Amino acid sequence: MKRIAVELDGVGVTAVLYEDKAPVTVAKLWECLPFEDRVTHAKWSGNMFHTNAELPIELDTAPWTFGMENPVGFQAPGDIVYLPSAKEIAIAYGEARFAWVIGAMMVSALGRIEGDLTEFAKKGERLQWEGAKRLVLRRL
Amino acid sequence: MKRIVVEFDGKAFDAVLFDDQAPIICGNIWNALPLEGPATNTKWSGDMLRLWVQIPEPPERENMSQLQNPGDIIFLHKWNGLRFVYGQARMGGPSGAHPTPLVGRMLGGVEELAALGHRVEWEGAATIRVRRA
Numbered sequence: 001m002k003r004i005a006v007e008l009d010g011v012g013v014t015a016v017l018y019e020d021k022a023p024v025t026v027a028k029l030w031e032c033l034p035f036e037d038r039v040t041h042a043k044w045s046g047n048m049f050h051t052n053a054e055l056p057i058e059l060d061t062a063p064w065t066f067g068m069e070n071p072v073g074f075q076a077p078g079d080i081v082y083l084p085s086a087k088e089i090a091i092a093y094g095e096a097r098f099a100w101v102i103g104a105m106m107v108s109a110l111g112r113i114e115g116d117l118t119e120f121a122k123k124g125e126r127l128q129w130e131g132a133k134r135l136v137l138r139r140l
Numbered sequence: 141m142k143r144i145v146v147e148f149d150g151k152a153f154d155a156v157l158f159d160d161q162a163p164i165i166c167g168n169i170w171n172a173l174p175l176e177g178p179a180t181n182t183k184w185s186g187d188m189l190r191l192w193v194q195i196p197e198p199p200e201r202e203n204m205s206q207l208q209n210p211g212d213i214i215f216l217h218k219w220n221g222l223r224f225v226y227g228q229a230r231m232g233g234p235s236g237a238h239p240t241p242l243v244g245r246m247l248g249g250v251e252e253l254a255a256l257g258h259r260v261e262w263e264g265a266a267t268i269r270v271r272r273a
Contacts, residue, residue, distance in 0.1 A: 040261050043181050046234060101186060101228045128180050131264035 002030060003140040006080075006091070006113060008039070008049075009133035011123045014140060015080055017111040022069035025082060025108055028057045030139065039091075039135040041127035044101070047094030048075070049127050051135065054087035068108035073097075077121065078113035089137075093117065093124030142170055143273035146224070146246060148179070148256055148266060153249030154273065155213060162202035162243050165215050168195055169222070169243060174271035179224075181261055184234065187227025189257050191268045194220055205242040210254075213244035222270065226254040 002017040017026045032055055042048040061067040061084050068084050075081060075092040082089050083098070083105070090098055090107065098107045113120065127133055141156040159166035169175075177193040188208070197217060208214060212225040216238070223231070224246070231240045246253065260266050 038262075041181065042183065043261070044184060044186055046183050095234055097234060099184075128183065129178075129265050131260070132262045 002026060004033065004111070005136075005138045005140055006120075007136040007138075008120060008123050009126075011119050013113045013115065013117070013120045015078075015111045015113045018070060018109060022108055022110050025057070025059060025069045025084075026110055028059065029055070029082070029110060032056050034136060034138045036134065036136045038132040039127070040132045041124075042090065042096070044099040045090065046092075046096035047077070047121075047124065048090050048092045048096035048098065049124055049135075050090040051088050052132075055082075055089065057084075057087060059084055066106045068106065070109045071106040072109040073104060073106055075107075075109075076112070078117050079109060080111040080113070081107040082110050083107050091124075093121040142166065144173065144244065145271050145273050146249065147269040147271070149252065151249070151252060153252070154247040155244055156247065157244040158203060158242065162241050164198045164200050165202055165241055165243055168198060169215070170272070172196065174269060175222075176267060176269040178265040179256075179260065179268045180265045181257055182223065184232045185223070186229035187225065187254065187257055188229040188231070189224045189226065189253065189260065189268070191222045191224065191270070193222065195222070201241060203242050204239045206237070206239050208242075211246040211250045212242055213246065215241045215243045217241075224253055224268070226250055226257045
């Protein structure tokens, strides 16, 4: 099982990736690690933040329902999701549901953070007040 | 309509309170002026800045709006504060859209407000001040 380190402004957690449910997307994500970006707080999705630089992931999404692997309409705290059309990763740190102007959107569930989310969530909460912060994703 | 001034980034913009349509809430806002506090983007409602100030809250809902437009100033019971719409936005939360009192409108400065919203997203909270004209 592939695992990654997720570091937000110096606070580190680990996460598992869903190789079984999203094998192609997870493999492509794995290839572009380590990935570093400045993330900003969501404005439509609640307690969630997202990357801004496009991930260098090319997918043939045509065969998949909703144009993605492992599509989900709800997220739990710690869930790591991917929106192929925007090449964007979003991470929920509390109550959240991926949405944009027209409402909730399906996204591809790629993994989830393991263990205690408390310190990570505190850092996520600060994004709304302090602006963009550095996120690093690394292979474990 | 009562005239107010919204100040940020060293600039001042005219706005109005709809005290004819929301007399109790606007009266409370008027009596609380000047108000100054930090503004952040909302988490669930799109291009909308939330000014974190406290306004004495009446139980009445007045001039409820279902949709919001750039320049709108809205009040939200329970969560309190004022919200300034600067783009694509709709007051909402985890359970969906919330009807909310429309209490005023900017008469200018919406583009500057949008620039502030974008800056706040990247650099963090900024100060907004609201005073009587």
